[in-house]
Amino acid sequence: MRTIQFQLGHLGANCFLLYCEKSLEAAVIDPGGDPTEVLAVIAREKLTVKYIINTHGHADHIAGNEKLKQATGAAILIHAADAEMLTSARHNLSIYIGNSIQFEPADLLLKDGDVIRFGSVELKVIHTPGHTPGGICLLANGVLFSGDTLFHESIGRTDFPGGSYSALIQNIKEKLLSIPDTTKVFPGHGSETSIGWERRMNQFIQ
Ligand SMILES: [Zn+2]
Numbered sequence: 001m002r003t004i005q006f007q008l009g010h011l012g013a014n015c016f017l018l019y020c021e022k023s024l025e026a027a028v029i030d031p032g033g034d035p036t037e038v039l040a041v042i043a044r045e046k047l048t049v050k051y052i053i054n055t056h057g058h059a060d061h062i063a064g065n066e067k068l069k070q071a072t073g074a075a076i077l078i079h080a081a082d083a084e085m086l087t088s089a090r091h092n093l094s095i096y097i098g099n100s101i102q103f104e105p106a107d108l109l110l111k112d113g114d115v116i117r118f119g120s121v122e123l124k125v126i127h128t129p130g131h132t133p134g135g136i137c138l139l140a141n142g143v144l145f146s147g148d149t150l151f152h153e154s155i156g157r158t159d160f161p162g163g164s165y166s167a168l169i170q171n172i173k174e175k176l177l178s179i180p181d182t183t184k185v186f187p188g189h190g191s192e193t194s195i196g197w198e199r200r201m202n203q204f205i206q
């Protein structure tokens with residue numbers, strides 16, 4: 001699996017293009033702004049994008065969904081508990097930042113334990129509510145995409161509607177710290193880290 005990282009949108013959320021080097025099948029995680037540069041790489045590498053996966057439904061992670069879907073025909077996937085955030089500018093908070101985003105419903109709703117396959121890549125869905133009710137992390141080949149659940153030495157905000165500090169902490173401890181220490185972590189914002197580093201250094205989960 002190859003991973004290419006972009007920063008899209010005015011909040012600079014991390015977007016990831018993943019692909020199987022053999023089949024050239026691909027998925028995009030969290031296109032949170034204009035995906036023009038992602039589309040350029042997709043064309044250059046001749047990739048077939050099967051899925052657009054949102055780690056959760058906040059505007060800064062979904063804003064590029066529609067344009068990317070129109071250009072690639074990929075299916076949009078989000079956890080069932082965040083489904084309404086795609087279709088409601090109030091739920092995805094975009095209405096409060098003066099740039100309303102309202103899309104069609106997702107093509108497929110995810111739940112904990114689902115496995116998303118493209119080429120030889122398998123992405124396991126780990127439901128980690130707390131930042132939002134339908135927040136997920138995605139685990140593949142020693143790499144975790146942690147959305148706004150776990151950041152480098154920090155955690156996601158829990159003061160938005162549907163947030164829960166206790167749920168977030170519990171999910172990180174039970175579902176993420178049980179993953180091997182060597183697992184690389186790519187968060188939804190900021191720099192990469194690892195499970196081992198966060199186990200030792202993240203003050204929120206000691
Ligand atoms: Zn968020």
Ligand SMILES: [Zn+2]
Nearest residue numbers: 013060148188
């Ligand atoms: Zn975010």
